[in-house]
Amino acid sequence: MTDVAVRPTTTTSPAKSRRPSWLRRHSSPYALSLxxxxxxxxxxxxxxxxxxxxxLETGNPISGYHLTWNWAIYKQLFVHSDIPYTTFFxxxxxxxxxxxxxxxxxxxxxxxxxxxxxxxxxxxxLLFLVLLSFFVSFVIRIDMWSFVLSNQGIVIxxxxxxxxxxxxxxxxxxxxxVIGGDVYNNLAFMVLPIYVALERVDGRxxxxxxxxxxxxxxxxxxVVLPLSRAGIFAGILLVFITTxxxxxxxxxxxxxxxxxxxxxxxxxYLTNQQFNVAAALSTALMVVLGIIMFIYARVFGTQNIENxx
Amino acid sequence: xxxxxxxxxRRKHSPWLAGFFWLIIAITFVPIVVMIxxxxxxxxxxRITFTWYGFTTYWYRNLTQVDGLTHAFVTSIEVAVIxxxxxxxxxxxxxxxxxxYRFWLKGxxxxxxxxxxxxxxxxxxxxxxxxxxxxxxxxxLLTILIAHIAFNVAYVVxxxxxxxxxxxxxxxxxxxxxxxxxxxxFTRVTLPLLWPALLAAGLMAFxxxxxxxxxxxxxxxxxxxxxxxxxxxAKVGLPPQVLCFGTIIFVVGLVVAVLxxxxxxxxxxxxxxxxxxxxxIPLTPESxxxxxxx
Numbered sequence: 001m002t003d004v005a006v007r008p009t010t011t012t013s014p015a016k017s018r019r020p021s022w023l024r025r026h027s028s029p030y031a032l033s034l035x036x037x038x039x040x041x042x043x044x045x046x047x048x049x050x051x052x053x054x055x056l057e058t059g060n061p062i063s064g065y066h067l068t069w070n071w072a073i074y075k076q077l078f079v080h081s082d083i084p085y086t087t088f089f090x091x092x093x094x095x096x097x098x099x100x101x102x103x104x105x106x107x108x109x110x111x112x113x114x115x116x117x118x119x120x121x122x123x124x125x126l127l128f129l130v131l132l133s134f135f136v137s138f139v140i141r142i143d144m145w146s147f148v149l150s151n152q153g154i155v156i157x158x159x160x161x162x163x164x165x166x167x168x169x170x171x172x173x174x175x176x177x178v179i180g181g182d183v184y185n186n187l188a189f190m191v192l193p194i195y196v197a198l199e200r201v202d203g204r205x206x207x208x209x210x211x212x213x214x215x216x217x218x219x220x221x222x223v224v225l226p227l228s229r230a231g232i233f234a235g236i237l238l239v240f241i242t243t244x245x246x247x248x249x250x251x252x253x254x255x256x257x258x259x260x261x262x263x264x265x266x267x268x269y270l271t272n273q274q275f276n277v278a279a280a281l282s283t284a285l286m287v288v289l290g291i292i293m294f295i296y297a298r299v300f301g302t303q304n305i306e307n308x309x
Numbered sequence: 310x311x312x313x314x315x316x317x318x319r320r321k322h323s324p325w326l327a328g329f330f331w332l333i334i335a336i337t338f339v340p341i342v343v344m345i346x347x348x349x350x351x352x353x354x355x356r357i358t359f360t361w362y363g364f365t366t367y368w369y370r371n372l373t374q375v376d377g378l379t380h381a382f383v384t385s386i387e388v389a390v391i392x393x394x395x396x397x398x399x400x401x402x403x404x405x406x407x408x409x410y411r412f413w414l415k416g417x418x419x420x421x422x423x424x425x426x427x428x429x430x431x432x433x434x435x436x437x438x439x440x441x442x443x444x445x446x447x448x449x450l451l452t453i454l455i456a457h458i459a460f461n462v463a464y465v466v467x468x469x470x471x472x473x474x475x476x477x478x479x480x481x482x483x484x485x486x487x488x489x490x491x492x493x494x495f496t497r498v499t500l501p502l503l504w505p506a507l508l509a510a511g512l513m514a515f516x517x518x519x520x521x522x523x524x525x526x527x528x529x530x531x532x533x534x535x536x537x538x539x540x541x542x543a544k545v546g547l548p549p550q551v552l553c554f555g556t557i558i559f560v561v562g563l564v565v566a567v568l569x570x571x572x573x574x575x576x577x578x579x580x581x582x583x584x585x586x587x588x589x590i591p592l593t594p595e596s597x598x599x600x601x602x603x
Contacts, residue, residue, distance in 0.1 A: 035398075137539065275439065
């Protein structure tokens with residue numbers, strides 16, 4: 001699954017001279033894992049399951065919620081509901097897919113540039129530049145975009161002054177603004193894995209391809225691109241999962257027509273206190289993402305992902 | 310690695326590719342530049358405005374003027390420090406187990422670490438709140454800490470485990486051969502060798518924690534952290550002091566990252582670089598998240 005995990009363990013048994021007792025040797029990994037593993041189990045894994053259980057409760061914010069195994073809630077929410085949750089869901093998936101595709105198109109040339117076109121000593125500084133945005137708080141970063149792209153902001157003012165766009169032209173509140181924000185926010189998650197994959201491409205294979213009279217385009221399409229597939233896959237995984245659920249970008253850069261499932265989950269929990277609704281939406285999101293990733297892994301079957309689903 | 314081996318070819322300059330790269334980098338710098346610039350803007354109101362009124366350090370000198378902002382910032386720092394310390398303390402033994410032993414639960418724990426890193430924050434946040442509600446634990450500072458430690462442990466494990474796997478175990482064997490018990494071996498040999506990784510892991514956990522909005526928004530109750538404060542005022546316009554705090558975090562983060570990079574380079578240096586081709590990727594929570602998935 002991971003680079004680190006497949007790496008062979010170098011010491012499976014301690015030094016011969018002071019071999020601990022059988023019990024001690026076999027219990028020590030468990031003792032070492034107890035706190036860290038226990039914490040993740042109790043506060044990450046168990047909550048994921050408890051989310052499902054809360055979704056099956058019925059009640060109201062005032063008198064409280066009780067478990068009644070109300071499976072009908074999923075039907076209520078997605079089939080006949082006053083609030084179009086299915087639309088929010090599909091919209092989020094669309095934003096996720098669109099920003100993932102655009103991120104690949106932008107990130108691939110960038111990763112390619114760092115991996116193949118610059119000297120080794122410049123690689124690290126360039127990657128650092130790609131990651132530099134992460135040193136600014138996430139919410140501030142997105143809000144700075146809404147500041148720059150607002151109707152009084154520099155971009156629209158300039159475009160309007162040059163008469164390139166009409167007076168009513170706006171960027172914020174549109175789907176494009178949300179997708180753009182998602183791409184910006186996740187670009188590094190696409191550049192890095194593709195870079196890692198390209199960096200692992202053996203230069204000799206490229207030479208061999210050239211020796212066999214393939215031109216630059218063929219080398220790229222038939223050698224480099226297939227070899228970097230694992231990187232693209234990792235990027236898709238990261239960007240898609242992050243963007244589909246994100247409530248911040250669509251809320252700060254979007255408007256009423258860009259309401260996403262992430263915002264719906266947040267609002268039903270924090271504003272309306274419909275705990276069962278929020279839990280059902282979030283469980284559904286988790287299941288849908290899981291299914292999409294599973295199908296993706298089956299169809300495009302990269303080795304990395306096979307281990308984890 | 311020599312330049313020629315890696316397909317670097319000086320004859321084949323590609324101005325288009327280079328131009329594209331720098332254009333995108335320039336675009337990603339827009340929010341950073343705007344943030345820093347407008348933290349020095351002498352606006353007459355206490356909300357940021359696009360008009361440039363001249364340079365001032367007034368907002369920096371009156372950093373603590375905004376109601377709630379300073380408190381939120383201090384809360385964020387507290388949460389980040391405590392959750393970083395605890396997650397390093399409980400994550401390091403777990404990494405030792407995963408890196409040095411083969412045991413029955415190893416695969417399951419590794420998958421859990423992976424899932425913890427890959428899971429969308431909104432689902433984790435909503436699920437955590439469901440959980441705290443079901444066990445009747447009031448949300449607040451304590452639940453923020455619990456949730457932050459839960460995601461930070463995974464990052465600590467990834468960082469420390471990677472360094473442990475690359476570490477030469479013959480020194481530990483030598484210590485044992487010389488009669489040192491497991492505890493002495495750990496404190497006198499493993500720990501000194503490992504401390505740059507622990508520092509890196511701690512800094513990463515700190516960075517993850519101080520920047521988290523989504524998960525915190527669910528489990529915070531009435532407690533306000535820095536990202537929650539910023540999000541809350543974002544719709545009505547940010548006070549310039551928010552940009553000052555943002556700039557301070559940015560500069561401090563940058564300095565720490567560079568220092569940490571230099572430190573790691575000195576400690577792990579050439580060995581790390583030769584054993585892993587991707588060792589030149591700067592260490593940030595984001596890059597670590599990527600490397601875990603790759």
